[in-house]
Amino acid sequence: MAFKLTINGKTHVIESEEDTPLLYVLRDELGLNGAKYGCGVGQCGACTVLREGAPLRSCIVPAASLSGHPITTLEGLRAPDGTLHALQKAFLAEQAGQCAYCIPGMILAAEALLRATPQPSEMEIRAALDSHLCRCGSHNRIVRAIQRAAKEVAG
Missing domain, CATH: 3.10.20.30 (Beta-grasp domain)
Structure with missing residues (x-):
């Protein structure tokens, strides 16, 4: 079909x-x-x-x-000018992905969160990612990356 x-x-x-x-x-x-x-x-x-x-x-x-x-x-997921999206840049800057297997899903969940809540609290970020598993234990870096991206987008 x-x-x-x-x-x-x-x-x-x-x-x-x-x-x-x-x-x-x-x-x-x-x-x-x-x-x-x-x-x-x-x-x-x-x-x-x-x-x-x-x-x-x-x-x-x-x-x-x-x-x-x-x-x-x-x-x-790209910035309007075709470069890396703010979240992608922030994940790289914070070295948020060790093996990076979970990172695409985390970035897309974070994008949905930032669209709904442009300046989320740490608790809101953790809640949005609660069902995403990361075996590397990069959770703190991932949270920092999302906070960084939120600040960049807010300007």
Whole structure:
């Protein structure tokens, strides 16, 4: 079956079964490897993307169900001038990712948070990332990176 998805502002015709998880379409059909396979049951956050600006676990959502809903992956998160997004810069500056497997999902969850709450408290940041697992233990650096990005965006 063919259906259309809008990923990072570009429309794609997808030739997959209706129940194929979005994560597999992103990685296998479109070559967008930012979202990672972690647990496969939507609990770790490694596969997080944004659907209309809200975090979504792409490993458990059938891709066909997202037709008509804009999706943003890490690859589509850019500053208006095409350079690295403020969050990407901040994560690099704070050395927030050791292995970086969880970082794409964390950055996208942080983007959703900053859109809803431009100057979040540390508690709000921790709550927004509570369901994202990081085995490296980089949580404090990740929080600092999000605080840094919030300050940069606020100017």
